[in-house]
Amino acid sequence: MxxxxxxxxxxxxxxxxxxxxxxxxxxxxxxxxxxxxxxxxxxxxxxxxxxxxxxxxxxxxxxxxxxxxxxxxxxxxxxxVEQPTSAFSAISAELGNKISHALNVLEVRMGVEIESAGLAAQRRNSAQEARIYEAYTDFDRLLASRQATGKSDFAIHRAIAAATNNPFYVEVLDALGSRTIPCDVASPWGTESVLTVEYQVGLQREHWKIIKAISAGDAQGARDAMRSHLSASQQRYRDRLAGFDPAETAPGETAG
The missing domain is CATH 1.10.10.10 (Winged helix-like DNA-binding domain superfamily/Winged helix DNA-binding domain)
Structure with missing residues (x-):
């Protein structure tokens, strides 16, 4: 920091x-x-x-x-309007509570957030960068007090999207809403076994690699760090879908 x-x-x-x-x-x-x-x-x-x-x-x-x-x-x-008809709102309304849908969300995020991280490295201003750091710090605060970190996790990704200075990146994440961070305790997919302290500390290490690359103006590094972060999350949900126990993941080997 x-x-x-x-x-x-x-x-x-x-x-x-x-x-x-x-x-x-x-x-x-x-x-x-x-x-x-x-x-x-x-x-x-x-x-x-x-x-x-x-x-x-x-x-x-x-x-x-x-x-x-x-x-x-x-x-x-x-x-x-009573029932928004935009395509993004429809996506949010139709997603169910199954792990397979979590994988669908992560696939969309891969297509959006890898590039958003690279653009944030190129386009962010000091105020936007500060908001990314604030969200990162808030995650640490919630983790230290053993509170759910999903909202601050989402805030990190949203702040990165905002730093692209392209509002549509933010719009996609807002449409996905709480489904963006399916491992959170408040999520339909959340289970206590994937919310260990070690797991969340690992998430922060992954977040830090992304943020450090953005701060350095390293667009490719930011893309690579975001890809690694989201790919790990995909693998964890594939394992769950296949019947593996996420609790068997070694401390620090994060996936979400």
Whole structure:
């Protein structure tokens, strides 16, 4: 944690104002801060709250409506839809509680997060890097107090996705939600045997390799570290599906 932060000299891509507003409102819908049937703030209030123009607000609302997250009603306002119809929301709703589905989730994550780690190494700014470290530290805090670490584990991966400065990487993880970290005690797949201290310490070692590569601006190293991290997780679930006992994994040989 004390290693110096190496900044990438290349300028980061700055998302358009409308993209930022879309990402924020989408996050509020996915997290439940904006619930189904709730009316969005007025156009005037959104312009004031986010410091953007009415044109930006209208562009953002149009994008959310196209994704099936909100519905403009003439003369009444814009409302969060009762059952979002976006493809990402549908993915989240259809996933079941089987180990085979956990493997499906991990396969999607392999396709998304390996590249997101590389892009984070190239594009992250100091604030985004700090958020990655904060999530990593929070994992340590929860582990020390013997609390479930799934939320902080997810926060690490989400912060890395955010550091790509491409909001769609974050959108995919938000859509997967709690299924992103299936080994957590709160997950349908979680079992006490895979949540030993040794197991979680091993996870942190894997997380640290990813974060160190991102801090060094080592895009390929970050991709390799993320691939190793997720591949280990895949193997653990394949073993469980085949009937092996995860408790037999030696301390430090993590897989999730």
């Amino acid at each position: 004390s290693e110096p932060v190496v900044q990438d000299p290349r300028p980061e891509r700055r998302p358009k104002l409308a993209e930022r507003l879309v990402a924020e409102l989408r996050s509020q819908v996915v997290s439940g801060r904006l619930v189904a049937g709730q009316k969005l703030p007025t156009e005037s209030r959104l312009t004031e709250t986010f410091g953007v123009s009415r044109t930006v607000v209208r562009e953002a609302i149009a994008a959310l409506a196209a994704d099936g997250l909100v519905e403009p009603r003439q003369g009444a306002g814009v409302f969060v």
